[in-house]
Structure formats: structure tokens, C-alpha cells
Amino acid sequence: MTSALIGASVEAGPASPEGRRPRRVRRTTPRNTLTRGAGLGLGVAMIWFSLLVLIPLTAVIAAAGQGGWSGYIDVLRNDQTWAAVTLTVSQALVVTLVNIVIGSIIAWVLVRDDFWGKRLLDVIIDVPFALPTIVAGLVLLSLYGPNSPLGLHWAFTPNAVTLALAFVTLPFIVRTVQPVLEELEADVEEAAASLGASRATIVRRIILPSLAPAIAAGAALSFARAISEYGSLVLLSGNRPFQTEVVSVRVLTFIENGNNQSAAALASIMLAVALVVIVALDIVQRRVARRG
């Protein structure tokens, strides 16, 4: 499986899910097949997309660039900002690792196990996606806040940050691994078992390598979401400088103080991370698509 990933042959032309339909030979398709109406539609769509996404994001980079490199360094050198960056990145990594283990287990249980209430579990997994983030914070406060029935008082501690990030990123790995696990051929596992492979060997040599791209994709999404999280932390973490303040809160503080340039510098770093994740995901997905 891994060798298929590394040694994948490069397709001619842009690889897209259309590659699944072999009768269409990509090389002969012209570069531009827009009709006049479609061209007009594309123009209108691009104007809106530029006004909404491209120009504003460019403005962030431009505002960040006003201070040059020294602007970036000054922002990062600020102790409070640096503490926020390290807290955010370390908590995001912790949560992503937890998700890799727990998310894979949940996906496994949802696909291979069968028990009463499995359908309910399947629906609950999506709740963190659907809940507004501020409500997510309030929800977590009810069990882990001052009035916790468990006696856990995690509000306003670094634990609260871990908790909030774990909540909002729960579905990512489950939802990327689940479909791959569903389509996994049982024949290979049975063949391995009939050749005398132990259960542990089958999981390690056959199942995990096939799931690796999906786990990687889910982990990337979950990391990206974790470092950009804001809403669920507002009520839960208390935003204490040096203790529970994350990067997004820092950016917001800069905005509220009218210091748009520092806000933009920090925001552009977050944007760069988001871009890296998207590119990485694109590469993983293309390789996986080609393999099929």
C-alpha cells in the first residue's frame, strides 16, 4: 500500500475524480471549454469570490507586510503572544494525537462492531460539527465548569483548552477513516489470517497502512481546526494571559486595541498554516484517488 503511494505514476493533465471514468481521454480535452454563458457565470462568480475571500485575505497579508520582517519578529517576541502560540500549538498537537487514537477506535467500532445504540453514536459524532462554537463552550462548562456534577473544576485552566479543542475536532478523523474502513476488502484480511498471520499482525500490516492516508488527512484537518479555534474557548478558558490564552484570542485582542498590523501579522501566520494543510490534504487525496 505504501509503495503504491510513493510510486504512483503521474497522470497527464489535472487529476480529478473524473479520472474514474476512463473512457474520457484527458489529453484530448481542450484547455478551455467555456461557452459564452458559462464564461459570464464564471466572471460573476469570480468577482464575488474575490470580493468575499481573495481581496480580504490579501489585505491581511498586505497589512502584515507593512511592518516587514521586523514587524513579525516584534509580534512574536512579545512574551504574551509567544505564550499563546506555544500553548495553541502544543494543545493542538496533543488533541490531534488523542484524536488519532480515539478517532480511529470510534471509526472501527462504528464500522466493524454492532451493538444497540450504534446508530445514535454515529449521529452524536456529528454534534460538535453542528453546534455553534459558543454553545459548545457553554455545553462543556456544564460538566467541567464550576457546577460540575463530577466535581471537576477545569474552567479557566489549560485543561479547558484541551477539552474544548477535543470537542470541536472530534468528528474529523472518525469521518475521514470511517468510509475507507467500510470499503476495505475483507478478502485480504482473510487471506492473511489463513496464511497464519495473528490479529495484531493483520491490524499492523494490512489495516493500518490502508487507513494511514485517511488518518493523516483527518489529523491535518483536526490540527488546522484546533489552532484556529475561538468560539468554544471564550466562556470556557477565561482567556488568561500566559495560561489559557490562545492565538485567536490574541488576534482579537489586537483588533480590539486597534492594532491591526500586529493582528494581521499573527493572522497571516495562521493563514500560512491553513494553506499548508490544504496543500498537504490535496496531495494526499490525489494520491489516494489515483491508487483506486
Place this chain on the structure above:
Amino acid sequence: MVDVSTPTTWLLRLVAVGYVFFLVAWPVGLVVQQTFSNGISNLTDALSDEQVVGALQLTLMVAFWAVVINLVFGVGISLLLVRFEFPGKRVLSALIDLPLSVSPVVVGLALLLVYNGRDGWIGPTAESRGFQIIFDSPGMIMATCFVALPLIIREVVPVLHEIGDDQEQAARSLGASTRQTFWRITLPSIKWAVVYGVVLSLARSLGEFGAVKIVSGNITGQTQTATLVVEAKYQNFQQETAYATSFLLIVVSIAALVVVAFLRPKRAH
């Protein structure tokens, strides 16, 4: 299929169910329980609070327009990306996904930098013509559009790929106009994907917090949405109202989930 021993099965089951129970199910249940701790008086009190009612109306209005705009844009872009070839298509299709990974705070900042009336790139020009964007509903609609942008596209594009364009070509060769082909052939076959995308977008739009907080200015009674009211009420020690408003938002998002859970299998057949 690999045979898992019974103890391992139970252990994995326990880990999965336990984790989800402590992280999601129990906390959500507690909020619902606290909402009804005094019967339905918490809900009725919240619904007679002008600030809450105004915020709910504003939220609905913003979400409605954001979903309508994203619907038109999303279906259009999906058709363009799947049915046509043009230079820059791959870049566009990658950029479309960008809003999902951008922090809401960065979204707010980005819109603020361009559309604020004081030193923005476009804002002063727009405001001198009497069109205020930031600290008003247009900005809030834009922020909501931004964060929910890819949801419909991500649902529709795979379905368009799957159904292929044979039927559309047949319709066109029999003399159907582009418009007829779209309304009679394409739209019916992507119907469920569109509905699914709209439900997801609606849930996301109603619940947006960070980006809207920045562009709206969070002005009480004017540009405060439901999620902003939850924050304000909680911090003002009006926790019952915060819980009740949250409960309404939870109901909407879980309703969206249930609708989607029922739609998905239908689409597979």
C-alpha cells in the same frame, strides 16, 4: 474480516462510547436539563426578552441571505468546476476549500481590513455612497457567507461527477436549451446533494460566532446575533437566558443533523 476477541471488542466499544459520552452526550444533556430546571419558564422568559428576540430575528435574516447567496454561488461554481475546462480551474477548486480552514477571527479581520469605513480598501468608498458594510448586516452576511462557502460545493461536486453528463448531452441533442437542461435534468439529479448542503450551511450560518463578532461590532440590540447573545447573557450572570438561547440553537443544529442523517441514505440509492 479480522476476528477480534470478545474482550477487545468490549474494550474498544467501551472506549468509543465512554469518550463520546463524557465529551459530547452528557454535557449536551446537562444543558438541556438546566434549560428545563424551572419547567419551561426559562424558555418563555428568554423568548419575552427583547434582546433575545431581536437577536434571533437578526440571526435568521443573516443566515437566510447567506444561505441564498451560497446556494446560487455554490451550485454555479460546482457546475463550472465539473462541466467545463478553463485555465486556473485547479487553483480555484483548491481555493474554494480555504474558508473551511481559516480561523473565524482571521475571517473577521480580513473583512474588517477591506470594508471598514475609516481606512479600509473599499469601505470608505462604499460608505460615502451610503452603504455601510462593517458594523451592519451586509458585513455580517458576508462573514457568514465566507465561513459557510464550501459546504454546498463539497456536496454537489461529487454528485455531479457521479451522474456524468450523458443525460445532459442527450437532452441538448434533442433540442433542450441550457436553461431547460438545467431545470429538468441537472437540478433534479443533484437535488438531494443541494438540500443536504443547504441544511449544513444553514446550521453553520446560524451558529457562526467569531467572524460575526468582529464585523458586527457586537452592538446590543442592533447587531447582536443569537450566539453573541449567549456570550453576553452568560457573562452578565443571566445564565438561565444563556442556557435557554443555547437550547434553541442546540435544537436547530440537532434537527439539521437528523434531517441530514435521513437524507444521506436516500441519496445513496
